[in-house]
Amino acid sequence: MALTREGLPERTCIACRRKGPKEEFWRLVRRGDGRIELDLRGRLPGRGAYLCRRGECWRRGLKVKSVAHGLRCPVALEDVEGLFRDLLVLAPNRGSEE
């Protein structure tokens, strides 16, 4: 795993491929039952994937294909739509100001 300059594990956004420390990303996790959830505390077990917290990134880049690639598993459209709904609640106004 690559490290940042500060020596922290580096994450890669599944939508835009930007890299950075994990604080800059939302973590998605595939649970044991196959559901995909936002892991707000970064502690849920399961395979994780990362998305920039910047609004324009996930609004444009969160696609079934990118999530499936990031989590290395088949992903249903309704799972991705559920993630969108969660993200809109968490970050309704993020994006344009950054």
Ligand SMILES: [Zn+2]
């Ligand atoms: Zn991104």
